[in-house]
Amino acid sequence: MALFSKQNREVFTNPLNVDHPILGQVLGICSALAVTSQLKPAIVMGLAVTVITAFSNTIISIIRNTIPNRIRIVVQLVVVAALVTIVSQILKAFAYDVSVQLSVYVGLIITNCILMGRLEAFAMQNKPWPSFLDGVGNGLGYAMILVIVGAVRELLGRGSLLGFQIIPDACYDFGYVNNGMMTMPAMALILVGCVIWVHRAYFYKEK
Amino acid sequence: MKLNTNSNAYIIIYSAILVVIVAFLLAFVYQALKPMQDANVALDVKKQILYSLNIRDLDGAEAEAKYAEVVKEEKDVNGLKVYACQVGDQQVIVVSLKGMGLWGGISGYLAVDKDDKVYGAYFNHESETAGLGAEIKDSQEWQEKFIGKKIFDENGNVILSVVKKVETPDSQVDCVTGATLTSNGVDAMIKDCLKKVKEEK
Numbered sequence: 024m025a026l027f028s029k030q031n032r033e034v035f036t037n038p039l040n041v042d043h044p045i046l047g048q049v050l051g052i053c054s055a056l057a058v059t060s061q062l063k064p065a066i067v068m069g070l071a072v073t074v075i076t077a078f079s080n081t082i083i084s085i086i087r088n089t090i091p092n093r094i095r096i097v098v099q100l101v102v103v104a105a106l107v108t109i110v111s112q113i114l115k116a117f118a119y120d121v122s123v124q125l126s127v128y129v130g131l132i133i134t135n136c137i138l139m140g141r142l143e144a145f146a147m148q149n150k151p152w153p154s155f156l157d158g159v160g161n162g163l164g165y166a167m168i169l170v171i172v173g174a175v176r177e178l179l180g181r182g183s184l185l186g187f188q189i190i191p192d193a194c195y196d197f198g199y200v201n202n203g204m205m206t207m208p209a210m211a212l213i214l215v216g217c218v219i220w221v222h223r224a225y226f227y228k229e230k
Numbered sequence: 231m232k233l234n235t236n237s238n239a240y241i242i243i244y245s246a247i248l249v250v251i252v253a254f255l256l257a258f259v260y261q262a263l264k265p266m267q268d269a270n271v272a273l274d275v276k277k278q279i280l281y282s283l284n285i286r287d288l289d290g291a292e293a294e295a296k297y298a299e300v301v302k303e304e305k306d307v308n309g310l311k312v313y314a315c316q317v318g319d320q321q322v323i324v325v326s327l328k329g330m331g332l333w334g335g336i337s338g339y340l341a342v343d344k345d346d347k348v349y350g351a352y353f354n355h356e357s358e359t360a361g362l363g364a365e366i367k368d369s370q371e372w373q374e375k376f377i378g379k380k381i382f383d384e385n386g387n388v389i390l391s392v393v394k395k396v397e398t399p400d401s402q403v404d405c406v407t408g409a410t411l412t413s414n415g416v417d418a419m420i421k422d423c424l425k426k427v428k429e430e431k
């Protein structure tokens with residue numbers, strides 16, 4: 024089987040569109056609300072989840088035939104928890120500011136439903152390479168929403184992107200005010216709702 | 231031979247091996263990264279002290295150099311760290327604060343000039359609500375409200391406080407809107423810690 028056969032490409036692209044973890048399956052919402060008040064933590068969180076889904080999918084897929092069926096959830100959790108702890112330690116060592124900002128949410132990746140969902144639904148039945156692609160696809164799908172929501176919230180809530188001021192001082196002189204509502208988690212919920220709406224209206228095709 | 235992956239013996243051995251592998255892996259990662267993490271934490275403390283001296287927006291190496299230039303002496307008073315600093319030609323003492331917020335611990339640094347007035351302040355928290363209690367850390371504006379406030383009355387009692395309604399503006403700071411309990415925590419922390427330091431002095 025070729026590395027990028029049609030089937031494998033679908034495995035990778037489906038979660039970016041039809042089977043999107045947030046838009047299609049509505050998984051992983053809670054962390055999407057919490058970390059998106061600024062763009063930088065949203066990007067780091069998206070990358071962290073992508074790395075963890077990709078590697079946990081691959082590892083579980085490699086050992087899938089040896090896992091005793093009765094304790095498979097425990098085994099999955101141990102693998103995910105180990106990966107999450109490693110990522111959190113690496114963040115603390117190399118991106119301390121971001122790890123402070125993300126605080127508990129890095130640890131909570133363990134309970135992100137996208138991870139367990141993909142492990143149970145995909146990695147337990149498929150070979151390592153497609154599982155890796157599925158993990159990367161789902162992680163990027165999740166990261167995509169985080170980046171969209173994070174960018175909108177930071178732009179409207181703080182007038183900046185990645186910490187750089189975008190909206191010129193002149194606008195503030197004319198009485199433009201940052202929308203404080205945007206920094207609240209509730210607005211993230213509404214924005215995710217809008218993104219789901221646009222996605223369903225224009226991109227989603229019923230099977 | 232096909233293994234029976236559902237036998238009890240297999241399950242026990244499997245989980246034991248898995249746990250041992252994971253434990254070694256985590257211990258290794260932790261040991262390998264610990265020096266870097268400690269350095270980050272130490273740098274963060276130095277940055278917070280500089281923040282309380284109104285020296286903000288410095289990067290790693292710059293902050294390190296500035297800290298070495300400004301902070302002259304560090305000592306322990308009743309379990310609280312006190313730093314003697316020299317900013318420009320002014321003698322300033324930075325007192326570390328520790329207290330309880332609404333959801334978890336809060337901490338901070340309060341810089342005091344030689345007239346016992348607040349030179350600057352910085353607060354930090356573990357898990358206060360974003361947008362409300364977390365403002366004690368995120369809002370530079372709020373921290374700057376402390377500057378110039380009187381700390382002690384004639385009898386040496388701490389009168390610097392965080393209140394809902396400011397009556398004596400020379401020693402009281404308006405609390406964060408929507409975060410009364412966190413603000414009360416800051417108030418108690420300031421009174422408690424400054425009293426301890428004062429007793430020792």
